[in-house]
Amino acid sequence: MDKETILQIKDLFVDFRTYAGRVKAIRDVSFDLKKGETLAIVGESGSGKSVTTRTLMGLSAKNAEIKGDILFKGKNLTELSENDWSKVRGNEIAMIFQDPMTSLDPTMRIGLQIAEPIMKHEKASKKAALDRALELMKQVGIPNAEEHINDYPHQWSGGMRQRAVIAIALATNPEILIADEPTTALDVTIQAQILQLMKKIQKTSDSSIIFITHDLGVVAGMADRVAVMYAGKIIEYGTVEEIFYNPQHPYTWGLLNSMPTTDTASGSLESIPGTPPDLLNPPKGDAFTPRNQYALDIDLEEEPPFFKVSDSHYAATWLLDDRAPQVTPPDSILKRWDRWATLKGGKR
Incomplete structure (x- = not known):
């Protein structure tokens, strides 16, 4: 219920x-x-x-x-x-x-x-x-x-x-x-x-x-649930398990990669390059684009809508569009996805 x-x-x-x-x-x-x-x-x-x-x-x-x-x-x-x-x-x-x-x-x-x-x-x-x-x-x-x-x-x-x-x-x-x-x-x-x-x-x-x-x-x-915010907007939200083990937005990937876990190898933590945008003049398109190594050309022109990952999980990234090229996230994220598929029966 x-x-x-x-x-x-x-x-x-x-x-x-x-x-x-x-x-x-x-x-x-x-x-x-x-x-x-x-x-x-x-x-x-x-x-x-x-x-x-x-x-x-x-x-x-x-x-x-x-x-x-x-x-x-x-x-x-x-x-x-x-x-x-x-x-x-x-x-x-x-x-x-x-x-x-x-x-x-x-x-x-x-x-x-x-x-x-x-x-x-x-x-x-x-x-x-x-x-x-x-x-x-x-x-x-x-x-x-x-x-x-x-x-x-x-x-x-x-x-x-x-x-x-x-x-x-x-x-x-x-x-x-x-x-x-x-x-x-x-x-x-x-x-x-x-x-x-x-x-x-x-x-x-x-x-x-x-x-x-x-x-x-x-x-x-x-x-129970998590909303990820960037530059004044929610860019991904879902259950805590979905955000931790099936993250979809490159910004969420960056946040997770900067967090130590029991599996983190020495010296492997990564910071997100750059700084958040000036909200006096928010950038056109996806605000995370200048810091996003996975950014697409469309990110410079058009803000992404929310794409549905599951009934409880949505992410605002053009990478989820059917027309987007396949990108390979960091190994640490791939490991999270594998764990999600194994433990929760989720799909990438």
């Missing part, structure tokens, strides 16, 4: 008006989120991941112009007033930000910061909210929570502060949790603990998660 679609983004464009011109940060992005699933959005810095999620939270800068639809529970979020947004943000849709030290108020006790959304959205008394905050601190794995509820952020480690930020996001039992690179500032051991915590919380609450990251290693153990 298909899961209920809880969020739907249709034809989203976000431009920023600047003195230099109009920055086309998000260019015709569409995707959906199902109840209880984790959707990962991956890509390099500047690909549009964080702009997308800030738009979903109603946190766009004043110079932003937004077109398209963001449909949540029968409401188009792009049409909400700031007063209406204050009822949704932090209540039905909550966000875990990248750096917990800048997310927390250094002058306010942590327990009170966790209690604040409960008092605001549920009209609870301060005492009741603090009692709930204490429960949340225990839920996210803060040891000796009773002793630390009155601590200030500077008294905690980075991993503990991130747990506090997660507790704040969970305070009102949101239906959607947006995690914007929540483990970037943490060491590997703490990263694993935070990811395990988020999976546990999702399982018990049946919440939906949008997980923003540039780290495909994190995606492997966290996501």
